[in-house]
Amino acid sequence: MTDNRPEHPDSGSLPDKLSSPRPSDQASGPGNTRESGVSSGSHTNSSSGTDLYTAGHGDGQRHGDQPAQAAAHAPPAPLSERDAKIAERKVASLFLLAVIGVISFIVTFFAQEQEFGQPGNVYFTPLLGVFMAMALGGVGAGAVLWAKLLMVDEEAVQERHPFGSKPDERAATAKALKQGLADTGLPRRKLLRNTLLLGAGSLALLPLPFVGFLGRFQHKERVLGTTSWVEGVRLIRQNGTPVKLGDLQIGGVESVFPDVFHGTIAADSPALLIRMRPEELRLEGEQQDWAYQGHVVYSSICTHLGCPVKLYEQQTHYLLCPCHQSIFDASTGAEVIFGPAARALPQLAISVDDEGYFIAEGDFAEPIGPSYWERGT
Numbered sequence: 001m002t003d004n005r006p007e008h009p010d011s012g013s014l015p016d017k018l019s020s021p022r023p024s025d026q027a028s029g030p031g032n033t034r035e036s037g038v039s040s041g042s043h044t045n046s047s048s049g050t051d052l053y054t055a056g057h058g059d060g061q062r063h064g065d066q067p068a069q070a071a072a073h074a075p076p077a078p079l080s081e082r083d084a085k086i087a088e089r090k091v092a093s094l095f096l097l098a099v100i101g102v103i104s105f106i107v108t109f110f111a112q113e114q115e116f117g118q119p120g121n122v123y124f125t126p127l128l129g130v131f132m133a134m135a136l137g138g139v140g141a142g143a144v145l146w147a148k149l150l151m152v153d154e155e156a157v158q159e160r161h162p163f164g165s166k167p168d169e170r171a172a173t174a175k176a177l178k179q180g181l182a183d184t185g186l187p188r189r190k191l192l193r194n195t196l197l198l199g200a201g202s203l204a205l206l207p208l209p210f211v212g213f214l215g216r217f218q219h220k221e222r223v224l225g226t227t228s229w230v231e232g233v234r235l236i237r238q239n240g241t242p243v244k245l246g247d248l249q250i251g252g253v254e255s256v257f258p259d260v261f262h263g264t265i266a267a268d269s270p271a272l273l274i275r276m277r278p279e280e281l282r283l284e285g286e287q288q289d290w291a292y293q294g295h296v297v298y299s300s301i302c303t304h305l306g307c308p309v310k311l312y313e314q315q316t317h318y319l320l321c322p323c324h325q326s327i328f329d330a331s332t333g334a335e336v337i338f339g340p341a342a343r344a345l346p347q348l349a350i351s352v353d354d355e356g357y358f359i360a361e362g363d364f365a366e367p368i369g370p371s372y373w374e375r376g377t
């Protein structure tokens with residue numbers, strides 16, 4: 001099949017283009033810029049669509065023959081040997097920063113004991129983020145700086161051409177790649193090469209903590225079955241003040257949390273303290289002992305899908321979950337009277353300490369939140 005496309009004035013085989021002299025070799029301009037395609041001063045801009053063959057265009061007609069509009073590329077002046085050394089050290093420092101980031105990440109991860117459901121170091125996660133940013137940013141910034149300061153400033157435009165390279169083109173490409181490697185300076189800049197290998201290689205260690213993390217909480221059957229509520233801990237409000245007997249009017253309701261480290265932000269511990277007339281409470285069995293003078297506390301995490309149950313209707317004692325409209329009756333142990341929830345909100349046993357503040361008698365008697373397989377409730 002014959003290619004009838006007209007000869008492009010700038011066209012030519014890839015080897016020809018690859019072997020075209022560098023501008024630095026030409027008398028036309030200074031710097032170390034190289035053009036491996038067509039010369040920047042006269043060729044049309046491929047990205048503007050003025051110099052491309054249309055794919056599938058049978059007659060090979062080209063679109064447009066506007067004059068060249070490509071902006072002239074002004075290469076920076078080549079660095080002196082001394083400046084190149086300084087630049088090399090800067091890049092090496094960034095690669096070493098990446099190494100420090102990786103090591104710090106791993107040390108931080110393993111040095112901090114983390115027990116699921118227990119208070120932890122608030123700086124743990126931010127530190128991991130900072131060190132990971134150092135690791136990734138160090139390699140990334142080093143690579144950018146290296147390319148900007150030490151590599152050959154090259155502007156190349158490659159035209160579209162038929163798929164499939166000829167042997168001589170492949171050979172020319174290999175030659176160009178070798179030349180590119182030489183242009184990076186890696187073969188002769190040992191410090192740069194070694195620190196790059198060290199920095200990039202150390203990134204491979206980053207996933208190690210996550211691998212170690214797998215299975216860390218295996219066989220901790222009660223992890224999802226316990227909360228931060230423990231015996232004797234006071235009931236506090238969101239602002240940290242403890243709730244005293246008498247603080248709530250009849251018909252009142254208060255969001256309460258355990259007075260422990262991170263108690264107000266522990267996802268499994270929010271609860272509702274509700275006061276009603278003692279005679280309005282219709283609890284059965286041991287649940288009667290879990291209430292205190294008309295006060296009852298229920299987990300405020302819906303047993304359907306875990307939404308916060310915060311809407312309380314004073315007259316009916318109904319607690320409403322806004323997500324799927326499950327309704328729980330607070331006077332009867334928060335049993336479900338409507339909606340998709342399958343079980344009652346767990347009740348917290350409470351009493352009052354010597355100073356008259358509400359305290360928990362222990363954790364919830366059953367796991368809070370949505371029911372799921374393997375849990376049994």
Ligand code: FES
Binds near residue numbers: 302321326
């Ligand atoms: S999450 Fe409460 S009803 Fe669905």
